[in-house]
Amino acid sequence: MEENIKFSFQKVNIKNSANIQALSLAYIGDSIYDIMSREYMMTYHIGKINDLHKLVSGMVSAKAQAKFMQSILENNILTEEEVAIYKRAKNQKNNSKAKNASIMEYKLATGLEAVFGYWYLEKNFLRLEQVFTYIINEYEKSGEKT
Numbered sequence: 001m002e003e004n005i006k007f008s009f010q011k012v013n014i015k016n017s018a019n020i021q022a023l024s025l026a027y028i029g030d031s032i033y034d035i036m037s038r039e040y041m042m043t044y045h046i047g048k049i050n051d052l053h054k055l056v057s058g059m060v061s062a063k064a065q066a067k068f069m070q071s072i073l074e075n076n077i078l079t080e081e082e083v084a085i086y087k088r089a090k091n092q093k094n095n096s097k098a099k100n101a102s103i104m105e106y107k108l109a110t111g112l113e114a115v116f117g118y119w120y121l122e123k124n125f126l127r128l129e130q131v132f133t134y135i136i137n138e139y140e141k142s143g144e145k146t
Contacts (some may be wrong), residue, residue, distance in 0.1 A: 010123060017121035018081065022089035026110045029117025034060050036132050059139055062101035065109035067142075068135045072112070077134060082115050089114030 007013060014020065037059040041052050058064055069086070072078060078086065090111035101109070119128045 012121070012123055014121050017118055018085060020121070022085070022092045022114050023094060023110070025085065025115075025117035025121070026089050026113040027117065028120060029113035029115065032120045032128070033065070033113055033116045033132075036128070040132075040136060059135070062106050062109040064139075065112045066101065066105035068138055069108040069112040071138055072131065072134065077131060078115065082118070085118050086111040086115050 017025070034056070037056050038052070041055045041059075045052065045055050047055075073083075073086075090107045092110070094106075094110065115131075116128065119125075119131075
């Protein structure tokens with residue numbers, strides 16, 4: 001491996017991540033949100049892998065993400081900069097759509113994922129934790145576990 005290639009979980013690897021294409025932010029944010037959801041379920045909803053998968057699906061589906069994003073927006077949880085990233089992703093022309101969600105739900109979910117991607121690339125783990133905790137609380141209150 002070349003010596004000049006470096007990767008860090010603690011230091012910013014990509015400079016100016018706010019300027020990255022919105023769908024690229026959503027691309028990595030989807031993975032971050034998914035792994036956080038999986039870890040949460042493994043910690044608090046111990047069970048068989050199939051059962052965990054069903055529970056995680058209730059948090060990571062476009063429909064669920066859209067509902068969480070609406071609540072986040074209604075409660076003014078995001079900063080102006082975060083709202084701008086969300087809006088850029090939501091308004092981005094995208095030729096794909098979630099299987100079981102409306103176009104609007106898909107756009108809201110994409111916006112949420114973009115913000116998660118932005119926080120991750122900025123190594124803003126505190127913000128990831130704060131908003132994910134908000135989402136977990138909304139999820140647990142909803143009682144809509146599959």
